[in-house]
Amino acid sequence: MSDLLHAPVVWFTGLSGAGKSTIAKRVADELRESGVGIEWLDGDEVRSILSPDLGFTRADRDLQVTRLGYIASLLARNGVVTIVSAISPYEESRKRALEMCHRSVLVHVDAPLSVLEARDTKGLYRRAREGSLLGLTGVDDPYESPLDPDLRIDTSSMTIDEAVAKVLLALTPQEARIG
Numbered sequence: 500m501s502d503l504l505h506a507p508v509v510w511f512t513g514l515s516g517a518g519k520s521t522i523a524k525r526v527a528d529e530l531r532e533s534g535v536g537i538e539w540l541d542g543d544e545v546r547s548i549l550s551p552d553l554g555f556t557r558a559d560r561d562l563q564v565t566r567l568g569y570i571a572s573l574l575a576r577n578g579v580v581t582i583v584s585a586i587s588p589y590e591e592s593r594k595r596a597l598e599m600c601h602r603s604v605l606v607h608v609d610a611p612l613s614v615l616e617a618r619d620t621k622g623l624y625r626r627a628r629e630g631s632l633l634g635l636t637g638v639d640d641p642y643e644s645p646l647d648p649d650l651r652i653d654t655s656s657m658t659i660d661e662a663v664a665k666v667l668l669a670l671t672p673q674e675a676r677i678g
């Protein structure tokens with residue numbers, strides 16, 4: 500298929516509460532306003548519709564990441580810029596998913612665990628500390644930081660606006676329809 504048709508897949512990985520969805524939504528809104536055809540696949544939402552069969556074992560998370568990568572590759576090869584936000588904690592399955600996509604931008608959204616525990620917008624960290632939630636990524640389940648992300652964004656030291664600008668700059672002017 501012609502390179503011209505392929506749009507990028509922008510993949511946000513990181514712990515719960517790091518800011519993946521917040522930044523992804525803002526990037527999606529900005530691109531849409533510029534007239535770019537975009538779709539946003541959020542881990543939580545895709546789980547509720549396409550992956551209600553999956554939990555949070557390694558095998559289930561790997562399958563979720565494969566499903567996300569496959570859908571993203573289908574959209575992107577038809578010219579739709581595709582934004583994925585999912586914890587996607589394992590290097591191997593994350594890499595395999597991105598390999599399905601012709602062009603990808605991997606963004607590691609990061610912040611110290613102490614900051615995430617203070618934010619705790621969903622109450623997951625409190626539940627994990629109390630022992631009523633087992634297997635929360637970063638607490639008692641692994642997170643493998645990407646070895647070679649295209650971007651690393653520390654949301655404890657960067658504002659949402661700065662993070663969005665940094666992601667948009669990683670796209671070519673043609674992809675972002677600017678300039």
Ligand SMILES: Nc1ncnc2c1ncn2[C@@H]1O[C@H](COP(=O)(O)OS(=O)(=O)O)[C@@H](OP(=O)(O)O)[C@H]1O
Nearest residue numbers: 515516542543555560563585586587588634635636
């Ligand atoms: N045990 C455990 N660990 C991690 N996350 C948990 C867990 N239980 C529920 N949740 C909720 O599931 C959301 C993560 O779904 P993902 O599909 O992104 O996860 S994964 O990529 O399959 O690891 C995650 O969303 P975010 O907070 O937006 O990251 C949580 O809302």
Ligand SMILES: Nc1ncnc2c1ncn2[C@@H]1O[C@H](COP(=O)(O)OP(=O)(O)O)[C@@H](O)[C@H]1O
Nearest residue numbers: 514515516517518519520521620654657658659
């Ligand atoms: N610099 C920042 N970038 C992104 N989110 C931030 C930042 N500073 C504070 N936040 C807040 O952190 C929370 C991140 O939640 P969310 O985007 O749902 O994370 P995730 O999708 O990674 O689970 C939001 O309440 C957001 O307003």
